[in-house]
Amino acid sequence: MAAPNQIAYTNKRVLDRYLALEQPADKVMATYIWIDGTGENVRAKTRTLDSIPKSPKDLPIWNYDGSSTYQADGSNSDIYLHPCAIYRDPFLLGNNILVLCETYRHNGKPTESNHRKSCAEVMDRAKDQHPWFGLEQEYTLLDQDLHPFGWPKNGFPGPQGPYYCGVGANKVFGRDIVEAHYKACLYAGVMICGTNAEVMPAQWEFQVGPAEGVKMADDMWVARYLLHRVAEDFGVVVTLDPKPVPGNWNGAGAHTNFSTTAMREENGIIEIEKAITKLSKQHIRHIKAYDPHEGKDNERRLTGHHETSSIHDFSAGVANRGCSVRIPRQVAEEKKGYLEDRRPSSNCDPYSVSEVLVRTMCLDE
Template sequence: MQTMAEEAKGPIEHNPKILSGPVLANSPNAFLSKSVLTRYNDLPIPKDNILATYIWIDGTGEHVRCKDRTVNFVPKTPKDLPIWNFDGSSTGQADRKNADTYLIPQAIYKDPFRRGNHILVMCDTYTYKMQPTESNHRIKCQEAYDQCKDEEPWFGIEQEYILLDADLRPFGWPPGGCPPPQGPYYCGVGANKVFARDLVEAHYRCCLYAGIPISGTNAEAMPSQWEFQVGPSLGVNGGDDLWVARYILHRLAEEFGVIVSFDPKPVKDWNGSGAHMNFSTKTMRAENGIEEIERAIDKLSKAHMKHIKVYDPRGGKDNERRLTGLHETASINDFSAGVANRGCSIRIPRSVAFEKRGYFEDRRPASNCDPYAVINALIRTCILNE
């Protein structure tokens, strides 16, 4: 059993003792007094000054960047906001000799950190020639959605993640060892089973304040592993909502002195982390929609490896570690579907099978997937028949 930080140091031995409390002393942010900031947060600023945090996906396809600017009006739509630029050579998105890369605002959310009229702005990225960067999957997702708006595709995303301490060990795990085997941690309660609920609670409320349709959260199968659910979101909005929810989580974690990891398999021999995608169309949600669900699953079975290649940022390499056929996953090489079966590629919920309409869950996307790429693939395979 190895963590990312200790992979080269040999296995972590199983340690059955009760977990010790989390230690934040080795986090640089822990040395900063958060109370000092309150001396400045209430400083009055001109009423016509709105602080806008522009957020974008960098060249890795899985990490977000951000920077702030002041605008002198309250924007009603993303198009009201100015196009901006950044140094793409520092984010893996441009050459150093021609580094300017464009940010085009696409979605606006309320800022839960500054509050008031201040905003978070989800952007996509374009080269100096105004062509989409390699990590800009939003534009194809938007194009796909525009072709099937009448079907009203809904997406609900179950985002799993793990919290790490400053030494990149799972947060709250005993030094040099592992906690007792998984079992009591999923949806657990108690100081020896659950860590950092404060952060999770803050994230839940921040997302709701921002306008993100977060629909729930729970502790997961590994201690310090959590999940939140976003949706149902319509079409490309699902990607916007999840990316901004991820940004808020990272931003909150700074204040708590912990690190958020979306690595799909952070510790061997424990459950990995996914971003299960719940998907439905108007036809699937209608009476006897189970027939459309079954047709969609048949189409997915014929495009399995094409989907695997876009379900993590490294073309399936990350999912190779997670989709092993163990720990509530199907094998990456085999497509399967079943009712209430969490060992399948596609799960049909028991209630859907009973009511004969609803949605299905694609359990293959990795926790670090780009939701725009996943949504795009599902629309094109299941609705557009590409």
């Protein structure tokens, strides 16, 4: 039997013949993407449109079987997909599109994993402060046996040290996937702004932003979809687990950079310090919002070791990666800019993270 990556390679060679077929000019393949009941995984399915949509309002509301996505009972299983953002499809090309959707129940109420609706409402309330976000998404590549990609099958690689931003076949694993994902994001219209190899081998990071309001979270969810979809083509698995390998290995986070107009202006450091004081008084609230299981996933990661703070205590500092909230050195020197919240886990919902940051720092809730 062929190895999984060989199967993927063979299938793609054959698939190219069919993707090259001419597509009718009046037909569009629209892949609807949504967040399932886990709050951290995405699902997708595709339909044909008879015209090119100019905005999400031009797209039909669709439905799916919520009993198969942890979102409904079999006796009343229809969940509705409401289109909210359109992206170019880097896999099917042409006029074909990706459609990010919100999920709603039969009674018109959002599903439990639909945090976009409340996030958008909060962003609208704070729009006069122009909140900007940038999110650093860490993730780990695995073989299909769920063993870290490129690691020895019966042991461990050498200790951490040479892998961060590393170069060389003995230091980085999976660069093909990383670069393919980067190009796919740029083609789709995602505001990806960088990528790098991380401290643990087979662990990587990409950054989305800066973007205002709900845009960053929209782009991040689509970037996650693209990451899983690209890795699928290579026969590799992506995990967003915040501590994929126990022991003396770095975990994975989603460090979130935040600023308002006042923070970005001259002497904005004063506003940044005020914001940190507000965050210090809402530590538990933020920890609960920073992973899908209200802090239980982050307990494995936020230990006070491996460039993390303790989940139990709030801390802040300049250029200190062991703090809950970090002020970058350049920001401290220029006395304006942004702050970095290092607590969100890699499997966080960026809608929940950005919403609670605005509620605390902009709306004083």
